[in-house]
Amino acid sequence: MVTLDLIGIGTGNPDHVTLEAIRVMRQADLILLPRKGDAKADLADLRRQICAVHLDDLSPITEFDLPTRDSRADYLGAVNDWHDAIARAWLDTIDTRLPTGGRVALLVWGDPSLYDSTLRIAERLGRTRALTTRVVPGVTSLSVLTAAHGVPLNDLGAPVVITTGRQLRETGWPAGTMAVAVMLDAGGAFMAVPQDGVHIWWGAYLGMAHQALIQGPLAEVADRIIQTRAELRERHGWIMDIYLLKRGDG
Numbered sequence: 001m002v003t004l005d006l007i008g009i010g011t012g013n014p015d016h017v018t019l020e021a022i023r024v025m026r027q028a029d030l031i032l033l034p035r036k037g038d039a040k041a042d043l044a045d046l047r048r049q050i051c052a053v054h055l056d057d058l059s060p061i062t063e064f065d066l067p068t069r070d071s072r073a074d075y076l077g078a079v080n081d082w083h084d085a086i087a088r089a090w091l092d093t094i095d096t097r098l099p100t101g102g103r104v105a106l107l108v109w110g111d112p113s114l115y116d117s118t119l120r121i122a123e124r125l126g127r128t129r130a131l132t133t134r135v136v137p138g139v140t141s142l143s144v145l146t147a148a149h150g151v152p153l154n155d156l157g158a159p160v161v162i163t164t165g166r167q168l169r170e171t172g173w174p175a176g177t178m179a180v181a182v183m184l185d186a187g188g189a190f191m192a193v194p195q196d197g198v199h200i201w202w203g204a205y206l207g208m209a210h211q212a213l214i215q216g217p218l219a220e221v222a223d224r225i226i227q228t229r230a231e232l233r234e235r236h237g238w239i240m241d242i243y244l245l246k247r248g249d250g
Contacts, residue, residue: 008138011207029102165189
């Protein structure tokens, strides 16, 4: 029997890791850390730093190479194939390191419930292994964004839609809401919506040492965000960003 703990670790700041997360990490027989290639070596380094800060014993840590996603036009099909490949990588590592079972921990950016596929990948393992999955909640990039800007997520009694850059670009502003939080944007999806009367709060590398923030009327700061994002991606080799859009007074 394998117990799989999916641990939300926030956005890269060791101070965002909860006491529960630390306790569960310390109980693990195996901690899996994915390597995403040289361009995203910083992400692996941040996970290592979090482990070094909070763990006295680093021997359970094992790194594995994360498969890459096919960039073919069939997006959902490519993602499903990618998830299958990741599940196989997990299983191969677990079978090698814990052939008789035990407790496995995976450190998940932000929280496993919010635009993260770790839970869906874990379901694949449960089809072939005796598996118990537990989730330890973490600080989300959305909460770090609103805290960094000092702005509430929602207006009084009003709804908020959380969506992706792909959806915003393809379907426009979601109906029935004045506030939209956008994640997983490959860049500049906010240019697809009418800019008049819209305010944006944007952040990249949230919680990290090189955190970057821009906010203001969308019509005034959109080009600056796109330019800043491109410069940061070139400098670091990767970028993770998120933003909140509001219509009206905000």
